[in-house]
Amino acid sequence: MSDETSTPLGIDRRALARSLSQVVRASVDATLQDAEVSHSAAPRIGVTGPPGVGKSSLVARLARHRVERVAPLAVIAIDPTSPNSRGSLLGDRIRMDTVADDPRIYIRSLASGQTQDGLSDNLPEVLATIDGFGFAEIIIETVGVGQSEYAIRQLADVELLVLMPGSGDVVQAMKAGIIETADVIVVNKADLPGAEATANDLRSVLGRRRARSSPPIVLVRHDDDKGLHELSGMIDDALAKSVRSGGELERRCRFNRYRVHMLAVRRLSEVLGSLPASRFAEHPAIVYRDLLTRLIESPRGRG
């Protein structure tokens, strides 16, 4: 598939970039044929949170800080696909200027595509491909739609939820959602007024839940590295804990479970898309049974 050279700093970036395009565009059948079984997967850090809280800027600073210890490092930055034109404006990269010139860091912007879960079509395959090129760590920035992002939990070893002063309403809305699954909560832009108040709101929301030990909360600001270093340490702790608690096998199973799930979802929409609109005039039970039959039939692409 690619003539990769995977000595740590001598990654063939063109080959990697092209492999990723192929993998992103691949149909389900093509994916199944080429799927790499990654045995040594790099630790994955998922970064999620509402638009505008400073995720991209933070990812850039985290990457620059961590790459001194873990190199090479890959960043996947996902932005939404427009439902109207199916096009996208991939803007995360503008905030990552400071690291885009570091040969130890590879940044790739992806559109969310058909996926509605805050991630991107074929993301598991993208990650497996990156693993194949010998990266030491991967940071994934999600679309950041708010509460519906349990998906990143399936793929990431550590999940950061990024908020900012004034995210109070969001906190209220999210209390039953992603706030429970995050490993670390970042109150970003702590240079703005209200950061402590937001952190306190979070503590009180978390305090009311007993089921799970509360994630640590850290204040981070772009004009000071103290919070950033603290955050990086928390990531290390969370990574160590996730390896200790489940081990490599559990991790691989969780990854592959999501991978299979996404393949099935995509196959379903491929087959649905191949049915003419007029079919849906029939009784749903008939169409449904026909659909199931088609699902297990031999390869049939879209169109």
Place this chain on the structure above:
Amino acid sequence: MNATAARPPSLQGKRILIAKPGLDGHDVGAKVIALALRDAGADVIYTGLRKAPGFIARVAVDEDVDAVGLSILSGSHNELVTQTLEELRTLGAEDIPVFVGGTIPADDQSTLRAKGVRGVYTSEIPLDDVIASVAELLS
């Protein structure tokens, strides 16, 4: 945009880098083009202002784009385009098509084409025609 117009050409699945090389602070045109390309279905990456040709070429490679569009209103298009093409060649990426927009005098347009630029677009060309031409170039 206008709903009744003929179906715009689709750039779906194409990845396009819009870049502003040099010390030029005019970014309205680049943003207009980025949005129009997105609305025609492309995945658009915008570099932001004042980027070195070498930086632009590296981003083009890392992002595996299908084309690079340079927006230049500073008058330095000849130098900046030459350098960008050179940097792409250095990275073995001379196969990525490059097009240019902005304030490009008519005389320079053929010079740029001779260097390998695939299309030159100034503000006299209606936006829909620009997008149609880019789509054709990449089909």
